[in-house]
Amino acid sequence: MKKTITVRTNSAVYGIFIGPGITGSLNSFFRASGRPDSAFIISSPRVFGLYGREITGELKTSGVNDIATGIFGDGERNKSMPNYECLLGKIIDFESGKQKQTTIIALGGGVVGDMAGFVASTYRRGVPCIQIPTTLLAAVDSSVGGKTGIDIKRNGSIIKNIAGTFYQPSAVFINTGFLGTLPESQVLNGLSEVIKYGVIRDHGLFDFIGKNRDRILNRESGVLAHIIHRSCSIKKDVVEKDEKETRNVRTILNYGHTVGHAVESASGFRYSHGQSVAIGMVCEAEISAKLGVLSREKCLRIRELIESTGLPVKIKGCSIEKIMGIMKHDKKFREGKNKFALPSDIGKVVVKTDIPERVIKSVLAGAVS
Numbered sequence: 001m002k003k004t005i006t007v008r009t010n011s012a013v014y015g016i017f018i019g020p021g022i023t024g025s026l027n028s029f030f031r032a033s034g035r036p037d038s039a040f041i042i043s044s045p046r047v048f049g050l051y052g053r054e055i056t057g058e059l060k061t062s063g064v065n066d067i068a069t070g071i072f073g074d075g076e077r078n079k080s081m082p083n084y085e086c087l088l089g090k091i092i093d094f095e096s097g098k099q100k101q102t103t104i105i106a107l108g109g110g111v112v113g114d115m116a117g118f119v120a121s122t123y124r125r126g127v128p129c130i131q132i133p134t135t136l137l138a139a140v141d142s143s144v145g146g147k148t149g150i151d152i153k154r155n156g157s158i159i160k161n162i163a164g165t166f167y168q169p170s171a172v173f174i175n176t177g178f179l180g181t182l183p184e185s186q187v188l189n190g191l192s193e194v195i196k197y198g199v200i201r202d203h204g205l206f207d208f209i210g211k212n213r214d215r216i217l218n219r220e221s222g223v224l225a226h227i228i229h230r231s232c233s234i235k236k237d238v239v240e241k242d243e244k245e246t247r248n249v250r251t252i253l254n255y256g257h258t259v260g261h262a263v264e265s266a267s268g269f270r271y272s273h274g275q276s277v278a279i280g281m282v283c284e285a286e287i288s289a290k291l292g293v294l295s296r297e298k299c300l301r302i303r304e305l306i307e308s309t310g311l312p313v314k315i316k317g318c319s320i321e322k323i324m325g326i327m328k329h330d331k332k333f334r335e336g337k338n339k340f341a342l343p344s345d346i347g348k349v350v351v352k353t354d355i356p357e358r359v360i361k362s363v364l365a366g367a368v369s
């Protein structure tokens with residue numbers, strides 16, 4: 001049941017280890033790669049309460065006895081500069097007077113992973129970071145690929161991920177057992193990204209989700225390991241070709257995200273990231289069908305799969321003008337030009353630019369209720 005993926009980018013080579021109880025392999029990983037002198041675990045109160053003891057115990061068994069923790073509050077508003085500075089301060093105090101190299105351990109969802117990655121990449125110009133994602137979204141997306149970051153508050157608004165780095169982890173351990181305590185809403189949040197991988201690259205994964213919806217929502221370990229493995233393999237492939245998003249390859253991961261990000265902001269984050277991406281995928285498939293890139297039948301199949309999982313396909317309580325206004329500030333809409341990753345089939349995607357505004361508006365008009 002245990003699966004391994006090796007990611008090879010220009011800046012790093014690392015393993016993604018997937019399976020129930022996989023964090024029990026930290027010991028052999030450290031033995032093979034060199035045991036760190038000390039570890040600093042970054043986590044949230046909820047996740048550390050659930051799994052902190054287990055991870056601390058694994059580290060001790062691995063011979064890492066000098067361990068400290070930096071716990072910060074849950075939620076996007078805590079992926080902040082004050083918390084970043086506070087964590088750096090705690091590591092400085094932890095290392096004070098020691099001649100040791102600390103490894104950062106990120107134990108939590110995407111908020112923890114992004115923050116811990118950013119701390120690791122900037123502290124002393126970079127220390128090793130091991131990602132232990134505990135949400136489905138973090139497992140299939142944020143823990144892999146090296147994007148780190150925090151949000152900055154400006155004029156009363158939160159600007160997401162505006163301070164960040166590309167910094168690959170030293171390893172990613174995805175313990176599917178840890179996903180057993182996730183609320184269903186969080187499973188759906190991550191499942192939205194898994195559907196995206198199916199649409200852009202993997203017809204088999206798309207079909208698998210349709211047939212195994214209940215087993216996924218019941219958090220069956222083997223089923224989760226399969227969809228995580230497929231998703232991470234696709235992300236690995238894209239990231240290896242375009243580590244720093246400079247070659248237009250990583251753009252395909254944005255399917256559903258151009259409209260999705262705008263819906264997320266326009267709703268004041270009432271829609272979660274996964275829900276917004278689900279709506280975005282439906283809208284962008286519709287744009288693709290209107291342009292004649294995707295057949296009507298495939299467009300309907302995408303919509304039906306998303307709807308059948310329980311994710312939303314309609315936008316409630318946001319105006320088209322607000323969504324369009326936010327989309328125009330998106331980097332994918334630079335200099336008045338837009339750029340969309342659009343499905344041309346299930347498992348295939350194309351990047352299209354300069355889509356007429358009237359097409360986008362008419363699709364949004366059909367999606368807003």
Ligand SMILES: NC(=O)c1ccc[n+]([C@@H]2O[C@H](COP(=O)([O-])OP(=O)(O)OC[C@H]3O[C@@H](n4cnc5c(N)ncnc54)[C@H](O)[C@@H]3O)[C@@H](O)[C@H]2O)c1
Pocket residue numbers: 044046047050074075076079108109110111112114134135136137138141142143144145146147148160161178179180181182183186189273
């Ligand atoms: N770096 C990237 O490439 C990338 C990609 C996508 C998203 N992100 C970022 O990820 C963040 C969202 O991550 P998220 O969706 O994981 O949300 P999250 O980190 O806020 O976690 C969601 C909730 O789940 C709880 N939780 C986590 N693991 C749990 C478990 N095993 N059992 C019970 N509860 C658990 C957390 O305490 C939290 O309340 C955003 O900040 C987004 O910007 C980054």
